[in-house]
Amino acid sequence: MNQKKKNKSFIKQLIIFLSVLGPGIISAAAGDDAGGIATYATVGAELQYKMLWAIFLMTFSLVIVQEMAARMGAVTGKGLSDLIREQFGVKSTFFAMLTLFIANIAVTASEFAGIAASLELLNISKYISIPIMAVIIWLLVIKGSYKIVERVFIGFSILLLSYIVAGFMAKPDWGQVLHYTFTPTIEFNSRYLTLFVGTVGTTIAPWMQFYLQSSIVDKGITIKNYSYERIDAILGAIIADIIAFFIILSTASTLYPHGITIESAKDAALALKPFAGDYAPLIFGLGLFGVSVMSAAILPLSTSYVICEAFGWESGVDNDFEDAPVFYTLYTAMIIIGSCIVLFSSQLLVHIMLIAQVINGVLVPVILIYMLKLINNQRLMGEHVNSPLYNVIVWITIVFIIILTVLMFVFMFR
Amino acid sequence: MQDMFFSQLIGKPVFTTQGTYMGKLKDAIATIYQEPPIVTAIVIASGPKVTLVVDAEISEIRNKSIVLGKIRHSPLPDDIIYIAQDIMDKQIVDVNGRKVVRVNDLKATLINQKIVIIGVDIGFTGLLRRLGIEQPTKALCNMLHISLSDKIISWNNVEPIMSEERHIKLAVPYKKLRQLHPADIADIIEDIDGNYRSAIFNALDEQMRADTLEEIEPNVQVSIIENMNEEDASNILENMPADEVADILEELDEEHAQKLLEHMDKEDSQEIKELMEYADQTVGSLMSTDFIAFPPDITAQQTIDELRKLQPSPDEAYYLYIVDQDQRLVGVVSLRDLVIAPPDKLLGDIMSPNVIYVRDTDSVNDLADIVTKYDLLAVPVVDDDMILVGVAIINDIIDEVFLPRRRRHA
Numbered sequence: 001m002n003q004k005k006k007n008k009s010f011i012k013q014l015i016i017f018l019s020v021l022g023p024g025i026i027s028a029a030a031g032d033d034a035g036g037i038a039t040y041a042t043v044g045a046e047l048q049y050k051m052l053w054a055i056f057l058m059t060f061s062l063v064i065v066q067e068m069a070a071r072m073g074a075v076t077g078k079g080l081s082d083l084i085r086e087q088f089g090v091k092s093t094f095f096a097m098l099t100l101f102i103a104n105i106a107v108t109a110s111e112f113a114g115i116a117a118s119l120e121l122l123n124i125s126k127y128i129s130i131p132i133m134a135v136i137i138w139l140l141v142i143k144g145s146y147k148i149v150e151r152v153f154i155g156f157s158i159l160l161l162s163y164i165v166a167g168f169m170a171k172p173d174w175g176q177v178l179h180y181t182f183t184p185t186i187e188f189n190s191r192y193l194t195l196f197v198g199t200v201g202t203t204i205a206p207w208m209q210f211y212l213q214s215s216i217v218d219k220g221i222t223i224k225n226y227s228y229e230r231i232d233a234i235l236g237a238i239i240a241d242i243i244a245f246f247i248i249l250s251t252a253s254t255l256y257p258h259g260i261t262i263e264s265a266k267d268a269a270l271a272l273k274p275f276a277g278d279y280a281p282l283i284f285g286l287g288l289f290g291v292s293v294m295s296a297a298i299l300p301l302s303t304s305y306v307i308c309e310a311f312g313w314e315s316g317v318d319n320d321f322e323d324a325p326v327f328y329t330l331y332t333a334m335i336i337i338g339s340c341i342v343l344f345s346s347q348l349l350v351h352i353m354l355i356a357q358v359i360n361g362v363l364v365p366v367i368l369i370y371m372l373k374l375i376n377n378q379r380l381m382g383e384h385v386n387s388p389l390y391n392v393i394v395w396i397t398i399v400f401i402i403i404l405t406v407l408m409f410v411f412m413f414r
Numbered sequence: 415m416q417d418m419f420f421s422q423l424i425g426k427p428v429f430t431t432q433g434t435y436m437g438k439l440k441d442a443i444a445t446i447y448q449e450p451p452i453v454t455a456i457v458i459a460s461g462p463k464v465t466l467v468v469d470a471e472i473s474e475i476r477n478k479s480i481v482l483g484k485i486r487h488s489p490l491p492d493d494i495i496y497i498a499q500d501i502m503d504k505q506i507v508d509v510n511g512r513k514v515v516r517v518n519d520l521k522a523t524l525i526n527q528k529i530v531i532i533g534v535d536i537g538f539t540g541l542l543r544r545l546g547i548e549q550p551t552k553a554l555c556n557m558l559h560i561s562l563s564d565k566i567i568s569w570n571n572v573e574p575i576m577s578e579e580r581h582i583k584l585a586v587p588y589k590k591l592r593q594l595h596p597a598d599i600a601d602i603i604e605d606i607d608g609n610y611r612s613a614i615f616n617a618l619d620e621q622m623r624a625d626t627l628e629e630i631e632p633n634v635q636v637s638i639i640e641n642m643n644e645e646d647a648s649n650i651l652e653n654m655p656a657d658e659v660a661d662i663l664e665e666l667d668e669e670h671a672q673k674l675l676e677h678m679d680k681e682d683s684q685e686i687k688e689l690m691e692y693a694d695q696t697v698g699s700l701m702s703t704d705f706i707a708f709p710p711d712i713t714a715q716q717t718i719d720e721l722r723k724l725q726p727s728p729d730e731a732y733y734l735y736i737v738d739q740d741q742r743l744v745g746v747v748s749l750r751d752l753v754i755a756p757p758d759k760l761l762g763d764i765m766s767p768n769v770i771y772v773r774d775t776d777s778v779n780d781l782a783d784i785v786t787k788y789d790l791l792a793v794p795v796v797d798d799d800m801i802l803v804g805v806a807i808i809n810d811i812i813d814e815v816f817l818p819r820r821r822r823h824a
Contacts, residue, residue, distance in 0.1 A: 077608020086503045090518070090544035217608055220637030311541060312505075312516025 023215030024066060024229070027208045028236030029157050032243050033295040034114020035107060035360075036202040037160075037288060038353035040244050041268040043195050044251030045261050049172075049180035050192075051199060052248060056181050058203050059241040061397040063234050064390050065368065068375050069209040070233040073216030074226040075384045080213045081310035083374050096370055097307050103206045103363045104303040108338030110356035111299065113349040114292030116342055117265040121285040126342060126349070134339040137297050138332065144317050156290020159283055160243055166275035167246035170253035177249065193408040198354050200401055201361025203244060209367060211302045223384065250274075262350050300334035362405050365398045372398075416475060419535065420520035421544055424498060428458050428480045431473060437465065439480060441498040442529060445491050446576075450569040453497070453522075453529040455490055466490065471527040483527055497531065500576065505606055506534060507573040509590045512598040514605040519543060521566055534572050537565025575610045587617040596622065600629035603638075612641050624653035627662075636665045639674075648677035656682065656703045657810065660689035697781050698774035700814050701795045701804035704730055707737045710744065710762030714755040717747075729807050732791040736765045742800045743769055771796050774803055781806055782815045 043051045069080065076083060081100075085093040115133050116126035186192070212233065221229050251271040255262070262268050269284035276283050301317075304327050308315035314324040321328050345352055372394055375386050386394075420442075428436045437460030444451035455468040468490050471483030495501065501517055508515045518540030521533035535543075539562055542548040555562045573591045591599065591614065599618070603611050603626070615638055618626060627635060627650060639647050639662060651659045651674060663671040663686065675683040685703050692698030706726055708717055717734065734752065736745035745765030755764045771794045772781050784793060785808060795804040 077610075082607065085516070089503055090541055091546075094545055220608065220633055222608065222637065222641060224640070312518065312536065 022232065023212050023219065024070060024233035024236030025239065026154065026236070027212040027215070028066070028240035029154055030211070030291065030295045030298055031203070031205060031208050031240045032157070032160060032247075032291065033107070033111060033202075034117070034288060034292040035110035035353045035357045036244065037247060037268065037291070038110070038114070038117075038262065038350050039195070039198045039202045039357045040247035041251045041255075041271065042262045042350065042354060043199060044248035044271070045255040045267070047192065047195065048252040048256040049177055049248070050185055050187070051196065052177065052181045052245065053184045054196065054199060055203070055241055055245050055248065057184075058200065058397075059238060060393060062204050062237040062241060064393055065204055065209060065371070065397075066212055066233045066237045067230060068371055068386065068390070068394075069213040070216050070229050071223075071226070071384055072371070072375055072381070073213040074221050074223045074229060075381055077217055077222070079217055079306060079309055080210045080371070080374075081306040083380070084370055085310045087374060087377065087380065088370070092370075093310050096366065097310055099363050099366045100206055100210065100303065101307065103360050104299055105334060105337055105341075106356035106359040107205065107207060108296060108299050108334050109341040110353040111292045111296035112339045112342040113352040113356075114288055115296065117349045117353075118285045118289035118292065120349070121265050121269070121281050130339050130343050133293070133296075134335050137293065138335050141297050141301050141331070142317060152290075154290075154294065156286055157294065159287035159290065160247075162272060162275055162283055162287070163243060163246045163250050166272045167249040167253070169274040170250050170271075171274075172249055172253040188407070188411065190408065190411040190414075193404060193411055194358055195354075197361035197401075197404055197408050198357035199361075200404070201359065201364060202357040203241065204364055204368075204397075205357075205360050206364050206367040207299060207302065209371065210306045211298065214302060214306065247271075263348060264350065268350075296335075296338070300331050300338070303334060304328075304330035358408075361401065365401050365405075368394060368398050416524045418475060418522055418524075419540075419543060420497060420502065420522050420531070421540075423475070423480070423522065423529070426475075426478070426480050428456070428482060430482055430485075436460065436467075436482075437463070440464065441496050443490070443494045443496055444531065446493040446495055451495070451497070451531045452525075453531070454494075457496075472524060472529055473527060475524060495574070495576070501531075501574055505575060505610070507575060507591055507602055507606075508536070508567055508571065509573055509594065510567070510571045512594060512601065514602055515567075531569055533566040533568050535564060535566050538562065539564050575606060575614065588614060592618065592622065596625035597629045599626045604631055604634050608637070611638060616642075620649060621653055623650045628654055628658050632661070632665055635662050639666065640670070644673050644677050648674045652678050652682055656685045656689055657700055657804075660686050660692075660699070664690060692774065695778050696774065697772050697776045697778060697795055697806055698804070700778060700810045701774065701806045702729070702810065703804045705735060705794070705802070705805040706730055707735045707741070707802055708747075708761055710736050710738070710760065710765065712761055713757065714752055714759050714761065714764065715757035717752060717761060718757075729792075729809065730805070732807075733794075734761075735769075735794050735802055735805075736761055737802050741802055743771060743794055743796050743802045745769060746794070769794060772806065773797065778811070778814055782811055785811055 072078075072080065072083065078086070081093070081097065084096050088096075112130055112134070116129050119129040119133075120126065186196075216229060251262070251268070254271045254274060255267065260267055260270065265285065265288060266281065269281040272280035272284050305315045307330060308324070308327045311326075313326045315327040316324065319327070342349070342352060347355070372386070372391065375381055376391065378385055423439055423442070426439050428439055430436060437458040439456060440459040441457040442453040443455040443457065444453050455466060456470065458465045458467060467482070467485060469486040469488040471485075472480060473483035474481040497520065501520065504517055505514050506517050507513075515534075515536045517534050518537065519535035520531050521535060522529050522531050524530075539548060539552070542551050552562055571590075573588055591602070594602075599614070599622075603614055606614065611634070615623060615626065627638065630638070639651075642650075651662070663674065666674070675686065678686070689698065689701075689703070704727070706721070706724065708720070712720075721731070731749060734747045734749070735743060736747065738744050745762070745767045746769045747761060747765045751764055751766075770784060770788055770790065772784060774795050774797055781793065784790070785806075791808050793806045794802055795806055797803050
């Protein structure tokens with residue numbers, strides 16, 4: 001009995017650890033999704049190491065933004081959309097939710113593009129894979145078995161860590177890597193700027209902040225036990241960016257010298273060759289498939305949930321359709337629209353993924369501004385308002401993204 | 415009398431009777447304890463300047479302006495709520511519907527030159543009005559023959575939720591909410607935002623808190639207990655059945671659970687500790703240790719007198735168990751058998767010696783099979799020496815076995 005008891009308590013501690021050390025890592029892992037891989041791989045293949053400095057600096061922004069979302073959740077016990085509604089009223093909420101909805105439709109489409117691209121490695125046409133996977137994902141979430149599935153697919157996403165090994169084995173020119181990581185360079189042409197905005201959009205995606213804050217609230221984490229969560233949020237952000245860094249590094253070292261650009265999953269898989277050899281397409285395909293399915297399930301679900309919360313409509317898969325009609329309609333609509341964009345677009349799958357990230361990059365300042373206004377509200381946050389340093393870094397991030405976006409449009413239509 | 419929506423008042427220019435412009439209406443203040451709330455003061459903003467006008471008559475509300483009457487300038491009362499700041503867009507409890515809803519707008523009326531809040535708009539039309547597209551949307555819906563009706567709850571049926579500090583001054587906070595069944599209060603606490611959970615919970619009296627906590631889902635239970643001081647938490651836990659307490663403590667971290675146990679009296683904490691030793695999915699983990707056992711050599715009349723004194727809860731009184739001097743289970747008497755027996759008959763003579771029982775280490779599934787097979791409301795639980803250690807009650811069995819674990823959204 002005693003022995004048993006001990007065992008049980010060890011397992012329980014592990015469960016507590018995993019359940020508390022979770023939301024930050026999960027949201028960050030889901031952040032390196034199909035769109036993320038496509039964007040980073042393209043950046044590496046086309047610009048070599050020239051964007052590494054941006055990933056390095058963006059890590060600071062991401063860490064702070066994720067920590068802010070987690071802190072707001074722990075202090076107020078409310079989701080980000082609830083706070084926007086309660087502090088800014090219906091009009092602002094409508095604007096914020098519309099922004100989020102558009103951004104997330106784009107990301108959902110990019111996840112479906114990721115699913116299609118990974119299955120294309122098996123020569124399965126998108127006209128077959130997309131409808132089938134859309135139905136499976138829809139059912140998984142509605143039937144509620146999604147929590148288990150989430151864990152399985154996070155397992156798949158661990159395969160992405162192979163980029164780190166591949167990055168080392170590709171024998172990059174470390175001197176150059178270090179040089180480009182710490183020396184900002186910028187090119188004023190439409191392609192460079194577009195890729196830059198896309199990189200921002202996939203690294204600091206609007207939905208990640210909503211998702212993280214809701215998870216914190218859901219887990220009942222309060223400011224008392226916030227210290228673990230803070231570590232989790234920060235760690236998640238750093239891990240996400242390390243993976244991003246190495247995706248760029250490995251594609252830059254393997255594809256760029258040969259002038260190969262990313263047109264399909266096959267090209268992106270080549271970057272894993274130094275490490276995985278002939279298994280590269282398999283490992284890449286499984287990893288891409290895993291993160292894409294996971295995000296394609298999380299995104300429409302969390303978006304519908306967040307929007308319903310803000311407007312006071314019933315939400316959650318434990319309700320029937322009659323009780324939560326808007327929730328189910330939004331959820332289903334997002335999956336249908338997201339998959340149809342991929343089905344009926346003549347664009348390359350990789351381009352769909354990239355465009356989605358650019359849309360996110362353009363829209364993310366809106367959400368960041370709302371977050372900043374909320375977290376500096378003394379009545380709401382008490383002593384847990386942002387420190388001046390945090391505010392400065394986030395403002396610099398916002399202004400920088402806006403300038404980048406304006407430049408991108410200027411050079412696009414010149 | 416004139417009905418209007420609060421959102422339409424906000425931002426309206428305010429004039430004195432003489433026609434002097436004072437600024438735009440920013441917020442309205444009412445006292446908490448008045449039902450329904452009567453606006454006693456208004457906040458007027460003119461550029462950066464904010465004025466508080468206390469106890470002013472509202473002589474007229476026009477389409478594009480508000481005209482004040484006599485201003486008495488009394489001091490601002492203590493227990494106040496800001497309507498726009500504390501009620502609009504916030505969560506509120508719909509007492510009739512027993513759920514948490516969001517305030518889209520408020521319905522107000524003018525009575526005796528005061529604005530009175532009479533209802534809460536929780537409908538779609540309220541949202542449209544706030545977006546400024548109510549009329550065009552309604553016109554469009556009319557054309558398409560879609561009916562778009564307002565969804566307004568009377569103020570009598572809502573309970574605003576406020577942070578704890580705001581309620582300390584009220585003698586009976588959440589008067590309406592407290593009328594509900596603990597299971598309904600539990601649902602509301604689960605639905606409401608984290609920070610208000612303890613505000614509602616702590617406003618209940620001790621017995622009510624225990625009954626409510628029992629009905630709340632595990633992860634919310636834990637967060638409520640974690641946010642209370644140890645003294646209060648253990649007082650509440652002492653009012654709950656030992657098996658429920660054991661379940662909650664299992665979810666807490668060991669150190670915290672230990673501290674709570676130390677605060678309870680010896681007997682209770684000993685019982686709970688023993689229950690916590692049982693593995694999940696065994697009978698011991700869900701059985702209740704509050705049961706009634708009698709020796710076989712007392713009469714039916716003595717037993718009934720004893721029951722009157724004990725006043726057992728309904729759950730405990732389904733069956734009376736008969737134990738020998740070593741506390742070994744020897745028989746069972748149903749309440750019915752006891753009532754119809756002649757008063758001087760001994761329990762040993764009316765009891766049924768073929769008791770259906772389970773062992774504390776049996777699995778919960780075996781227990782469920784027995785309950786369904788024999789149609790029992792409660793089953794006695796014995797240890798390896800046949801000593802009666804508890805009772806498994808049908809309610810607890812249903813919760814554990816037949817109800818799928820309640821799921822939350824992702």
